[in-house]
Amino acid sequence: MVEHRPRGAATAAPAADEPARIDIVGLTKRFLTPKGDTFTAIRDVTLTVEPGQFCAIVGPTGCGKSTTLAQVSGLERPSAGSVSVGGRIVDGITSGVSYMFQADSLFPWKTVLANVMIGPILLGTPKKEATALALDWLRRVGLAGFEDRYPHQLSGGMRKRVAMAAALINNPRILLMDEPFGALDVQTKAIMQTELLTLWEELRPSVLFITHDLDEAVALSDRVVIMTSSPGTVKDVFDIDLPRPRGNVQEIRHEEKFLDIQGRIWESLRDEVTRAYEQTAGAAA
Template sequence: MEIRGLTKRFLTPKGEPFTAITDVTLTVEPGEFCAIVGPTGCGKSTTLAQVSGLEKPSAGAVAVGGKRVDGITDGVSYMFQADSLFPWKSVLHNVLIGPVLKGMAKKDAEMLARDWLRRVGLAGFEDRYPHQLSGGMRKRVAMAAALINDPRILLMDEPFGALDVQTKAIMQMELLQLWEQLRPSVLFITHDLDEAVALADKVVIMTSSPGTVKDVFPIDIPRPRRDIQELRRDPHFLELQGKIWNSLRDEVTSAYARTVAA
């Protein structure tokens, strides 16, 4: 995945021009897990929208597999921050909809969806509806729906941000285990610096608005990472976290000062 000079401008509700991101340049290698952190409003989600093809950039370009993105990107799955499940569909039918839309026979798609629900620990919940599930269970359904299509690229926009600490830790471990099986390239947005270091191969820091890439930190923690809670107490983990925070802190402070002044 190649992101080159990506810039996005739009008009505010008052009709004033606003630059969300400017000259974002980043490469994500095949099978690489890249986490993006930055202050609120720095354009992290905007960047994902350009990569997915849901929005067109004002300048710059995104290429996936050497092919320029111009519309919805083939081979990309997107896991949003908010629940993106169809409330009127059962768990099973939420998960199988991707393969069916890609042309798979419904019977085969149902078998595949049942297998993925088993992988995320939801066997036996196939006939439930989203409102009948806990927040963590809904995230598992969303993860199964994203991964069932065997994506080349997985975009994740703060997928675990609303979960309690215990459920979040479980979801992080489940994500790592499933990612190690499929190895898509991942762009993972988070406000949780510990989460970024624990999951990623590299952590990208974005500046306060307008967002651009400030620093890129390689995470040289060996894989597989089986116990994230234990990992967070490792001296090298704490060293990496401290270095990244030193870069991120100024951007967070600047963004906060801007909102207070406004």
């Protein structure tokens, strides 16, 4: 289960290039609707991601998964509760964080090489060094020879490789991934999942990974968090006792142990998916 820490508990801050512990305590986020009403997206979310741990969050649509990531990144401020990264309260943009979204987040007017170089350049890396680093990362994600192409000239899977290189090139302490492979076809998704695990094994950042795909969550993660239907909060936490490295994620999905874990998690998730569907169907009636 997730370890809970007392509010305000302090830990030593990690070095900038080391994976960081994420502590979310009593996190609540409210928004004003266009009509002026208050909408609670998440309520009293409490969980911990250990340094270097791969944690997936699954739950029905609208349960606040993306809102939770926004709080960890510092892009949004909580209405109540707190988020700590490496023992420090998040009160602005969190340092050492990379974000990978479902939609392409590449600059269409920049080449593949220029897109991957952006992170090091913004951190003050000399252009020659940033270029060499970006070239190395493009090689690592299988895109050597495509440096001068533009995003529109690439397939969906290739664009995801560029986005992954851009997210990992700065060796982040924390990697936030919001349904990064959701728009890919099944075959390409399986390839990208395996490539992600290979690269993550090398760097071992702490990962918060949002997905609607339960198989994906189990195949990739050390821990799967189930969120309730809106307002979202933590319902269950499952430790994924599958050995690492996991190799080809498409193959492990047929193993008996995988199917057993997936089945137990689905038992918890199914009620929330059903409840969310009934809520939206009732609202539309």
